[in-house]
Amino acid sequence: MMRRPEDELLELEQAGLRRYLRRLESPQQPNINLAGSGPCRNFSSNDYLGLANSEELRTIFAENILKYGAGSGASRLVCGTMDQHFLLEESLAELKRSEAALTFSSGFAAATSVISALCGKGDVVILDKLCHASLIDGARLSGAKIRVWPHNDLNKLRTRIAWAKRQVGKNGRILIVTESVFSMDGARAPLRDIVEIKNQQGALLLLDEAHAFGVFGPQGRGLAAEMALESEVDFQMGTFSKAAGLAGGYVCATRAFIDLLVNRARGFIYSTAPSPALAATIESALEIIAGEDGDRKRDTLWQRIHLLDDDARSAIIPILMGENDTALTASDVLLEKGFLVPAIRYPTVPRDSARLRVTLSAAHEEEDVIALRNALSELEPPTD
Numbered sequence: 001m002m003r004r005p006e007d008e009l010l011e012l013e014q015a016g017l018r019r020y021l022r023r024l025e026s027p028q029q030p031n032i033n034l035a036g037s038g039p040c041r042n043f044s045s046n047d048y049l050g051l052a053n054s055e056e057l058r059t060i061f062a063e064n065i066l067k068y069g070a071g072s073g074a075s076r077l078v079c080g081t082m083d084q085h086f087l088l089e090e091s092l093a094e095l096k097r098s099e100a101a102l103t104f105s106s107g108f109a110a111a112t113s114v115i116s117a118l119c120g121k122g123d124v125v126i127l128d129k130l131c132h133a134s135l136i137d138g139a140r141l142s143g144a145k146i147r148v149w150p151h152n153d154l155n156k157l158r159t160r161i162a163w164a165k166r167q168v169g170k171n172g173r174i175l176i177v178t179e180s181v182f183s184m185d186g187a188r189a190p191l192r193d194i195v196e197i198k199n200q201q202g203a204l205l206l207l208d209e210a211h212a213f214g215v216f217g218p219q220g221r222g223l224a225a226e227m228a229l230e231s232e233v234d235f236q237m238g239t240f241s242k243a244a245g246l247a248g249g250y251v252c253a254t255r256a257f258i259d260l261l262v263n264r265a266r267g268f269i270y271s272t273a274p275s276p277a278l279a280a281t282i283e284s285a286l287e288i289i290a291g292e293d294g295d296r297k298r299d300t301l302w303q304r305i306h307l308l309d310d311d312a313r314s315a316i317i318p319i320l321m322g323e324n325d326t327a328l329t330a331s332d333v334l335l336e337k338g339f340l341v342p343a344i345r346y347p348t349v350p351r352d353s354a355r356l357r358v359t360l361s362a363a364h365e366e367e368d369v370i371a372l373r374n375a376l377s378e379l380e381p382p383t384d
């Protein structure tokens with residue numbers, strides 16, 4: 001008999017891995033209303049600069065809908081590309097010091113489409129062990145050989161590349177994929193070393209700046225910019241759904257690579273273009289991020305981060321729990337005290353490394369962060 005979904009759900013439940021959707025009865029902001037739990041302080045979103053529900057972006061978005069329209073009708077290759085999409089890509093490429101850029105409806109679509117368009121049979125994709133699901137799926141879809149290197153372990157990266165060089169065909173590509181700030185542990189990639197290795201070995205580098213764009217570097221341009229390595233990264237990828245507060249994904253690269261992606265990236269070709277109003281609003285978000293207002297928001301964000309944890313090096317602060325149930329219980333205890341801090345479990349993180357994941361925003365008030373710090377210090381430490 002074919003397996004029943006009820007049985008699969010029960011298995012998940014018994015392993016402490018079943019997920020439920022919670023109803024949010026307020027906009028996405030630091031103080032939210034969760035159905036069943038009432039008002040609480042939100043430490044779960046990736047809205048690092050507090051733009052998602054800002055008065056400024058809401059007004060611009062509303063005006064842009066009236067000016068440019070709500071929907072886009074079809075794929076950009078079919079219906080024609082509206083000016084707002086070209087303008088956004090030109091601004092983004094300029095901001096990222098890149099020849100060209102291409103935008104997608106989500107970061108997930110960007111990751112899966114770009115990797116699977118660039119690589120195929122005869123190529124090798126090498127990923128950091130903690131890479132985001134969208135990057136892994138892109139590698140799987142590509143049909144290339146896949147190798148994973150232990151998180152941020154440069155020696156192992158070298159061995160994987162040496163292996164890859166023996167595998168690839170004559171024109172084969174070796175694509176190294178990593179994140180600048182890892183989404184679940186907040187660690188930074190040793191970017192300078194990775195760039196040196198990939199240049200020595202003649203490989204390509206795709207860097208997912210999802211959690212760094214808007215937060216790091218001059219004008220919030222990302223970790224590559226902070227380390228003055230923008231021109232060394234072949235594919236600067238990222239999303240507009242985190243610090244930019246909206247939705248959509250992007251990749252910046254040479255004109256030739258971007259033209260190739262227009263021809264090959266299936267999540268671009270076979271997907272309706274994002275709303276022109278959204279594209280125009282993202283362009284305004286980029287202006288905010290890159291300007292003095294962005295600098296002020298970053299200052300506030302870093303002040304909030306260091307208020308919670310002096311040693312933190314990104315806006316993501318993981319608190320390791322180990323067991324799924326320990327993490328879930330801690331998350332429940334915090335919720336009862338009025339803090340939304342999600343428990344992150346397998347397969348989002350490796351087995352036995354379930355954790356609480358705190359994310360901070362420039363929109364958080366100092367007293368909220370202090371209150372969370374106190375609540376965290378009252379948690380029972382995990383027993384193992």
Ligand SMILES: *Cc1c(COP(=O)(O)O)cnc(C)c1O
Nearest residue numbers: 106107108132134183210239241
């Ligand atoms: C969130 C995230 C994505 C996906 O971006 P969306 O715009 O949310 O689809 C891709 N990569 C990483 C590392 C992420 O954290």
